[in-house]
Amino acid sequence: MIPIILCIATGILAGFLVRNTGFVKYTGTLLTVVITLLFFFLGVSVGNNEQVVRNFASIGLDAFILTVGGTLGSLFCIKWIDDKFF
Amino acid sequence: MKQSLVYLLFFITGVALALNGLIPELLLGSDISKWVLFFLLFLVGMQIGSGKNMFAALKRYGWKITLIPLATTIGTFSGVALVSLLLPDRSLTDCLGVGAGFAYYSLSSILITEFRGAGLGTVALLANIMREFSVLILAPWMVKRFGKLAPISAGGATTMDTTLPIITKFSGTEYVTIALFHGMIIDFSVPLWVSFFLSL
Numbered sequence: 268m269i270p271i272i273l274c275i276a277t278g279i280l281a282g283f284l285v286r287n288t289g290f291v292k293y294t295g296t297l298l299t300v301v302i303t304l305l306f307f308f309l310g311v312s313v314g315n316n317e318q319v320v321r322n323f324a325s326i327g328l329d330a331f332i333l334t335v336g337g338t339l340g341s342l343f344c345i346k347w348i349d350d351k352f353f
Numbered sequence: 354m355k356q357s358l359v360y361l362l363f364f365i366t367g368v369a370l371a372l373n374g375l376i377p378e379l380l381l382g383s384d385i386s387k388w389v390l391f392f393l394l395f396l397v398g399m400q401i402g403s404g405k406n407m408f409a410a411l412k413r414y415g416w417k418i419t420l421i422p423l424a425t426t427i428g429t430f431s432g433v434a435l436v437s438l439l440l441p442d443r444s445l446t447d448c449l450g451v452g453a454g455f456a457y458y459s460l461s462s463i464l465i466t467e468f469r470g471a472g473l474g475t476v477a478l479l480a481n482i483m484r485e486f487s488v489l490i491l492a493p494w495m496v497k498r499f500g501k502l503a504p505i506s507a508g509g510a511t512t513m514d515t516t517l518p519i520i521t522k523f524s525g526t527e528y529v530t531i532a533l534f535h536g537m538i539i540d541f542s543v544p545l546w547v548s549f550f551l552s553l
Contacts (some may be wrong), residue, residue: 268548273462274391275544278398286403293403294403299356301389302459308386309466309474310367311376316471320372326472327477329443330451330479332436337452338484338507341425341434345506346499348424352417353502 358460376467377540390463394544401541413530419532420539425506429455447473453546454481455539461547468551482511488516492523493517501525505532512536
């Protein structure tokens, strides 16, 4: 967890320092390239993992259940906040 | 949308190459992906640090605006904790780690794969894609049933980019600043929550 926080914190500081330069325009593009590359690697590790390939249907169902829980939870909570404070 | 298709294409290419054994051993054993991940986190930080929208929203709405990302976080974790009872094979912290993706499927799935391997990483990928997709298709219903802040909360980290046009359309243009502020806060919290839950 420490290296993760360090990477983000250094990034925020660097971003703040260069916020008024032209360099900022390229961070979005660079981010897209890096994410695309990582998606390829993610695909490779999924394809190499026999467990994942064989259990894809049950993985999908688990994902669906977690999505329904998380999304509905946030909807009920925001409705309560909205009624109460806004 | 076009961007998501490019991601998907690269992901599927990776799966297909690996399934057919076409990936050289050299690439598999190395930890290149870990260093690329660190670089990715650095870039995410840079985007946050160079953003100017955050303080504008704070000035306009005051402290109350912070309640919105708070509601998203508490609501998501409570909901996930509840449904995790239906998934006895998965630990509560793994479920919360997936939920902490807040629809930011690229970052969360990559991070989780690094922590727990491709199994939970794939759960995170699918779950968070579904969450983003649910906003894209259900936003009108969310607004009607849960109020105008609902698609913002459901959209999680994506309310500053991919789901922003939908939110603007169904909640109204006056919600754009809120959506940007909300997206930025949640965006920032994703890697922190994910690594927190998975290191427990």
